[in-house]
Amino acid sequence: MSTLLDPFKLKELNLKNRIVMPPMCQYSVKAKDGKPNDWHFIHYTSRAIGGTGLIIMEMTDVDPDGRISDYDLGMWSDDHIPSFERIIKSCQSYGAKVGIQIAHAGRKAEDADVPVSSTSVAFSDQYNSPKELTTKEVEEMVTKFELAFKRAVAAGVDTIEIHGAHGYLIHQFQSPLTNKREDKYGQDKSLFGREVIQAARRVMPESMPLILRISATEYAEEGYDVNYAIELAKKYKEAGVDIFHISSGGESNNGPDFSGPGYQVDLATSVKLALDVPVIAVGRMEEPSFSDEVVRAGKADLVAVGRGMLRNPFWANEASIALGGEILTPNALRAGFSI
Numbered sequence: 001m002s003t004l005l006d007p008f009k010l011k012e013l014n015l016k017n018r019i020v021m022p023p024m025c026q027y028s029v030k031a032k033d034g035k036p037n038d039w040h041f042i043h044y045t046s047r048a049i050g051g052t053g054l055i056i057m058e059m060t061d062v063d064p065d066g067r068i069s070d071y072d073l074g075m076w077s078d079d080h081i082p083s084f085e086r087i088i089k090s091c092q093s094y095g096a097k098v099g100i101q102i103a104h105a106g107r108k109a110e111d112a113d114v115p116v117s118s119t120s121v122a123f124s125d126q127y128n129s130p131k132e133l134t135t136k137e138v139e140e141m142v143t144k145f146e147l148a149f150k151r152a153v154a155a156g157v158d159t160i161e162i163h164g165a166h167g168y169l170i171h172q173f174q175s176p177l178t179n180k181r182e183d184k185y186g187q188d189k190s191l192f193g194r195e196v197i198q199a200a201r202r203v204m205p206e207s208m209p210l211i212l213r214i215s216a217t218e219y220a221e222e223g224y225d226v227n228y229a230i231e232l233a234k235k236y237k238e239a240g241v242d243i244f245h246i247s248s249g250g251e252s253n254n255g256p257d258f259s260g261p262g263y264q265v266d267l268a269t270s271v272k273l274a275l276d277v278p279v280i281a282v283g284r285m286e287e288p289s290f291s292d293e294v295v296r297a298g299k300a301d302l303v304a305v306g307r308g309m310l311r312n313p314f315w316a317n318e319a320s321i322a323l324g325g326e327i328l329t330p331n332a333l334r335a336g337f338s339i
Contacts, residue, residue, distance in 0.1 A: 034074025051316035051328025066104035106169030166250030
């Protein structure tokens with residue numbers, strides 16, 4: 001029986017605990033060129049100092065018009081590599097492992113004059129109408145993802161997460177709500193996602209695990225449910241995914257009836273049991289004893305804590321102390337936590 005504080009190993013990814021900082025966009029004004037800046041350096045390094053096992057850097061996009069906003073990060077140029085490398089090395093020096101979430105917002109790119117998608121239908125009347133990508137343009141998009149993955153590896157990541165959730169581009173192709181295409185990408189709604197996964201595997205070391213974040217249900221009348229998501233995940237696993245990060249929603253304005261502590265845990269467990277694969281549970285997991293019990297019960301292998309880490313960079317350290325574990329901060333700070 002594992003606990004939240006136990007190490008986790010998959011391939012050559014060795015985590016000192018099972019606490020994950022999930023990707024959370026910072027919308028930093030100084031990141032207009034897509035490069036992380038001093039804000040991001042402090043933001044991520046402080047969570048590493050605070051004892052987090054795995055830090056997944058925020059949604060980082062493969063194209064300037066693939067960002068949610070012009071203040072999001074990007075990996076569309078080799079010029080981006082040094083600023084990411086600086087942060088990654090800093091976090092690793094404090095014992096954290098680091099990944100980057102690679103993505104494209106698709107029709108949810110709010111600042112793009114003409115966003116692109118699987119469809120020409122806007123997400124809502126508050127968004128610009130997207131251009132429906134041609135078959136050739138979809139193939140070219142896979143190449144953009146591949147180049148971004150290659151740059152992430154060059155920057156020194158320990159793992160990579162692909163964003164296939166929350167109504168962004170990969171989700172737009174896998175969803176029956178937004179993919180009514182007649183080409184090969186419509187006939188097989190998993191094809192674009194699988195090709196992106198295969199592109200990642202082409203440039204990632206075999207020893208490096210690949211994570212996919214997926215919405216396990218859409219909360220929409222004509223959207224997909226967890227059974228559909230499991231069938232997608234089976235195909236994605238076969239294409240090369242090692243860990244699934246289980247979220248929900250995003251391709252409609254609907255949401256769950258309950259969004260309190262652990263509201264997505266059962267979805268994570270369903271995927272874990274169906275695929276016999278490690279999963280990350282996320283969604284109001286900031287109570288240490290609750291997250292610990294989720295891991296102890298075998299419902300998830302790792303737990304991502306978003307809001308809790310936004311409030312407290314040392315969440316992991318304080319969770320460890322609360323659960324009877326050791327102080328996780330460097331020696332220079334330990335006196336502040338000793339009894």
